[in-house]
Amino acid sequence: MGKILVTGATGNVGRHVVSQLAAAGLDVRALARRPERVQPGVEAVQGDLTAPETLEPALKDVESVFLLWPGLTTGNAAEVIALIAEHARRVVYLSALVPDSEDAAGHYGEIEGLIRRSGLGWTFLRPGGFAANTLGWADQVRQGVVRWPYGQASRALIHERDIAAVAVHVLTSAGHNGAAYPLTGPDELTQAEQARVIGEAVGRPVRWEEQPPEEAAEQLLAAWGDEAFVRSALQAWESFVTRPERATDTVRRLLGRPALSFRQWAEDHVADFR
Incomplete structure (x- = not known):
């Protein structure tokens, strides 16, 4: 099996992909803006997907790529995917699940389209909600109250280690070319139930307090700075x-x-x- 390049190698999912591949004794290379953050013993290369000129060293002798695209727009994705196609044979792309649809949407769908047309062998991983997103409640959990909109919104949040394990399985076994896999966790829990479970794990009662959506929108806009994305997120939770x-x-x-x-x-x- 040839060398595997992991992008986003120090992020929530990528670091687990790197560690699981390394633990299996496979030839893995980690691409990171700050390679010193990559786990010891793994080949790390400095690079940035938003700067394609930095990617040539990372792609040398690579057979497969785990692709996690940064940001919420396609940006220079066409150039990057063309560059990957010049060096590698296949790509496993971390896309996103769209409820009640067999296709990805937004920039995820656009990048899937670029990959389909690239000539690369491909597999798309389409996770739903990430359990790690609830880390945004950490300060509130410490206070014992999570104030957030749509407490009865129910999702089957997935552990980042499971996304990584599926990625490693797909990268290292046959039969996945052209597949798009919807990924979720096993539990359908409301947001209020998620907060309660976190409290039980921490050993501190955590109460849910419903927040008016318009108040949440102001806070999220200040934090994210993208009105369209804030509106989309609130509509999804609703x-x-x-x-x-x-x-x-x-x-x-x-x-x-x-x-x-x-x-x-x-x-x-x-x-x-x-």
């Missing part, structure tokens, strides 16, 4: 009140074991909430 994100069995089918529960995720991240 939709999960009446149309919950349903759990899939993809992780079980691909890995031969159940997906990790949200409670397991919370227990793995207790230190982040203390």
